[in-house]
Amino acid sequence: MTAPAVVTSGLDVSYRRRSRLGWRRRGVATRALQGIDLTVPRGGALGVIGGNGSGKTTLLQVVAGVIHPTAGSVTVTGDVASLVDLSAGFHRDLTGNENLLIGGVLLGLSRADVRARRDEVVAFSGLPPEALDWPLSSYSAGMGLRLGFALVVHSDPDVLLVDEVLAVGDDAFQTQCVARVDELRAGGCAVILVSHDMDLVRAHCDEVAVLERGELAMVGAPAEATAYHLDRKRTAIEPSAADRQLYDPSRNLGTAKRRRGVQ
Amino acid sequence: MTATTTITAADRPSGIGFRDFSRHRELFWTLVERQLRLRSKRSLMGVLWPLISPLFLLVLYSFVFSSVFEVPVDDYGVYLFAGLLPWTFLVQSVNDSLQSISFEPDLVRRAPLPYQFLPLARVAVMIIPFAVLLVVFVGYVTLVSDRPIRLELLPLLLVPIASSLLLVATVAMFLALIDVFNRDLRYLLNNLLTVWFFLVPIVYHRRMVSDQVQWLTALDPMRWIIDQFRDVLYDGEVGRGWAYVATLAVCTLIFLGGLALFRRLAVDLAKDV
Numbered sequence: 001m002t003a004p005a006v007v008t009s010g011l012d013v014s015y016r017r018r019s020r021l022g023w024r025r026r027g028v029a030t031r032a033l034q035g036i037d038l039t040v041p042r043g044g045a046l047g048v049i050g051g052n053g054s055g056k057t058t059l060l061q062v063v064a065g066v067i068h069p070t071a072g073s074v075t076v077t078g079d080v081a082s083l084v085d086l087s088a089g090f091h092r093d094l095t096g097n098e099n100l101l102i103g104g105v106l107l108g109l110s111r112a113d114v115r116a117r118r119d120e121v122v123a124f125s126g127l128p129p130e131a132l133d134w135p136l137s138s139y140s141a142g143m144g145l146r147l148g149f150a151l152v153v154h155s156d157p158d159v160l161l162v163d164e165v166l167a168v169g170d171d172a173f174q175t176q177c178v179a180r181v182d183e184l185r186a187g188g189c190a191v192i193l194v195s196h197d198m199d200l201v202r203a204h205c206d207e208v209a210v211l212e213r214g215e216l217a218m219v220g221a222p223a224e225a226t227a228y229h230l231d232r233k234r235t236a237i238e239p240s241a242a243d244r245q246l247y248d249p250s251r252n253l254g255t256a257k258r259r260r261g262v263q
Numbered sequence: 264m265t266a267t268t269t270i271t272a273a274d275r276p277s278g279i280g281f282r283d284f285s286r287h288r289e290l291f292w293t294l295v296e297r298q299l300r301l302r303s304k305r306s307l308m309g310v311l312w313p314l315i316s317p318l319f320l321l322v323l324y325s326f327v328f329s330s331v332f333e334v335p336v337d338d339y340g341v342y343l344f345a346g347l348l349p350w351t352f353l354v355q356s357v358n359d360s361l362q363s364i365s366f367e368p369d370l371v372r373r374a375p376l377p378y379q380f381l382p383l384a385r386v387a388v389m390i391i392p393f394a395v396l397l398v399v400f401v402g403y404v405t406l407v408s409d410r411p412i413r414l415e416l417l418p419l420l421l422v423p424i425a426s427s428l429l430l431v432a433t434v435a436m437f438l439a440l441i442d443v444f445n446r447d448l449r450y451l452l453n454n455l456l457t458v459w460f461f462l463v464p465i466v467y468h469r470r471m472v473s474d475q476v477q478w479l480t481a482l483d484p485m486r487w488i489i490d491q492f493r494d495v496l497y498d499g500e501v502g503r504g505w506a507y508v509a510t511l512a513v514c515t516l517i518f519l520g521g522l523a524l525f526r527r528l529a530v531d532l533a534k535d536v
Contacts, residue, residue, distance in 0.1 A: 003267060012272075015534055022444025062270075065375040066533040069272050078265035082373065089373040093304045094297070105293040106374050135304070158265055 003077050004039045005159050005190030006046075006063055010072030011036040013058050013214075032058040033214045036072070040159075040207075045181075045191040047205035047222060049198070049229050054211040056194040060084055060161045063192060078158020081107050083149055083165055096132035096139070096147055103148070107155040117154050124180070125150035126173065141168050149173075153180050160184060163194045178204060198226045276526040279519050283377035283526075290376065294384035302388065313392040317344070317351040328466045336468050338497070341408055344400060345496040346465035346489045349427045352393040353434070353485065354456055360385045360435035361452060365442045368536040378529045379522065382439040386432050397424075404496050411499040422507045423491035429514040430484055433521035440525060443535050463489060484513055 013033040016024040033055045040046045048056050061067045062074050064082045089106055090099040100121060104114030122132060125146040136144060145168045152160070160181065166174050181191055181204070195201050201208055201222060208225035210217040210232075218228055284291065303309030321344050329339040336342045360382035364371065367381060401420075405412050441448055463486050464472065472480060480486050487510040494501050501507075 018444060018535070020445070021447075022441070061372065061533055064373075065268075065270060066372055067531050068270060068274065071272050073269050073271040075267060075269040077267040080374075084373065089369045091297070091301065091369075093301055098297070098300055102293055102297050105290050106370065106376065108374075111289060111293065 003042075004075075005042045005044070005077050006038070006040040006192065007075040008036050008038045008059075008062070008072065009075075011038075011059075011062065011069050011074060012071035013055075013062060013067060014070045031214050033062070033211075036216050038209060038216070038219065040190045040192060042077075042158075042188045042190055043185050044207070045185060045193060045205045047201035047208040047225075048192060048194045048211060049196070049201060049208060049226065050211035050217075051233070053213075055214040056211055057084065057163055058214075059211070060163055060192060060194060063159065064161055076159055079108055079156070080159045080161065081152045081155050081157035082161035082163070083152045084161060084163040090136050090144060090148060092137040093135055095135055096127070099136055100132070100147070100151055103151050104155065107152065107157075109155055121147075121150045121154045124154065124176070126176075142170060142173070145169055146173060149177055153177070153184060157184070157189055160189055160191045161194075162191065164196060166195075166200070167197065198230065202226055275530055277523070278526070279522045280377065280379075280526050283379070287377060287380070291380050291384065294380050295387045298384050298388045310388060310391055311395070313351070313355045313389065314396060316355065317347045317396060320347055320351070324466050334467055334471075338408065338410060341404055341410055342468075342493065342497050343466060345493045346463070348393070348396060348400060349423070349488050349492055350460065350463070350465055350485070352389060352427060353431050354460075355392070356386045356389040356431045356435050357438055357456070358452065359389060360439045361442050361448065362439070363435075364439045364532060365536055371536045372533045377526075378440075378532055379436050379525055382435040383432055386428075386435050390428070400496065410497060412496070413499045416495045416499065416501065419501065419507070420492070420495050422511055423488045426484065426491075426510045426514040427488045429511075429518040430488070433518045436521060436525050440529055443532055459483075459485070465489060484510060484517070488514075 011033055012031065012035065014029040014031045017028045017030070019025055036055075036059065038046065048059060050056050058067065060082060061084070062069060063076060064080050064084070065076070089103050091102075094102070097118075100118060101111065101114050104117075105111060109117075122129060127143060127146060131139070131143065139147075145165055149165070149169070162181075166177055169177065185191060193201065193205060205222050207219060208222045209219045210225050210229045212232070217232070218225055220228075299310060302312075306312065308314075321340065324343055324347075325340050328334045328343070329336075363381040363385050364378060370376065370381070371378065397420075401417065404410050405414065405417075438448060438452070462480060463483060464480070469480075469486075469490070487506055490502070491507055491510065
């Protein structure tokens with residue numbers, strides 16, 4: 001009856017590099033995610049933390065259905081709404097109103113639904129009503145985020161994916177967003193929150209997954225997982241021999257200098 | 264009520280995806296509307312700009328091929344325009360669609376959507392200037408020009424119009440897909456289209472092509488489409504009736520096959536845009 005909202009099992013995602021002509025190169029695959037087993041219950045909130053390039057965004061893209069697993073599976077119950085980048089799929093040349101309509105339909109709402117919810121969305125966003133007739137190019141990053149977030153949280157999602165965007169909003173809006181997300185969760189919506197803000201993750205997630213180079217380093221209570229992650233970051237300052245082979249900072253610096261013509 | 268979907272590595276789209284169109288009809292029309300609105304922003308004539316190009320070419324080619332090279336065709340302007348009409352629709356749609364996927368990374372990464380909608384929405388918008396010119400041109404040849412146009416043949420135009428739509432849609436889809444992976448077409452496309460333009464009897468007459476290469480031009484569906492536009496709008500008589508059905512059938516097959524191939528190939532574009 002109460003099926004979990006999201007289940008990933010043995011989830012692998014790899015990317016293949018492409019040649020100049022666009023063909024996939026044989027053998028050269030970057031493994032973005034490996035063997036990810038996660039379950040998010042209805043109404044639950046999973047935090048995902050990890051360094052840059054650890055696979056957090058890829059995980060959200062697979063759950064959103066934008067990328068297929070390379071192996072394993074992802075099972076989602078209900079509609080997914082994602083706020084994975086600031087633009088929220090909005091176009092800079094279109095007005096706020098036009099973007100709301102198009103963004104809403106992309107989220108799976110009907111045009112009638114979008115029109116019916118428009119006032120509610122605008123009120124939540126806190127934007128002055130006349131701003132909805134301006135092109136998005138005249139908005140600040142924060143205003144764009146407000147509109148995008150307002151739309152997403154009013155689309156009745158069963159699964160909400162949020163990728164490190166709240167940081168752009170001011171304190172008042174962040175508080176408002178967090179309250180709204182709690183409201184959605186009370187109604188059964190599951191949330192996956194990708195963030196570098198450990199306080200936010202600790203305060204609002206039931207469980208936290210730590211990703212390291214595409215692998216699940218640990219899943220656990222927020223306090224433990226964030227402590228683990230912070231600890232790993234501290235101890236990881238000294239790179240291993242394998243790391244050095246992959247990335248030699250002195251060499252790169254040299255190239256950069258050469259490019260700039262510095263000796 | 265809330266459906267559970269499982270996606271595994273083996274779940275790849277197959278078939279021609281009629282469900283894409285039936286389930287996401289509103290999304291398609293919204294993308295068309297988006298394109299229409301985008302075209303009208305910061306632009307004096309917006310979606311009507313494409314009207315300029317065929318008129319421009321009409322004047323230019325009429326001068327070059329009628330006054331300078333003296334192509335032996337009566338009413339050269341009418342003859343030329345009947346061919347330019349479907350041709351400019353092809354060129355403008357294809358040019359407009361080329362970057363329709365690669366320039367929309369936000370849409371592609373945001374939600375799963377049938378990627379073919381992006382180029383197809385652009386083609387749909389290009390139908391507007393095509394239709395405007397067509398109506399004006401039909402008015403001109405029937406009311407003003409002294410071509411022997413037979414009104415009862417006009418409905419027959421729907422067949423080559425449908426054929427050209429299907430062909431143009433297929434070409435647009437594939438070029439848009441290729442552009443995601445390889446950017447060379449951006450530099451090559453207009454050269455290739457110029458070559459194609461002169462291989463189709465648009466500025467010259469089919470009779471002027473030597474017999475040895477006739478069969479080669481006969482392989483090009485665009486040649487047949489243009490022939491049929493001319494049957495109705497220039498000659499006022501139907502040359503080969505079977506060709507109408509055959510061209511439409513071939514274009515339908517190209518479109519359906521193309522759609523199925525596109526859906527197979529256009530997987531996980533979010534990784535590449």
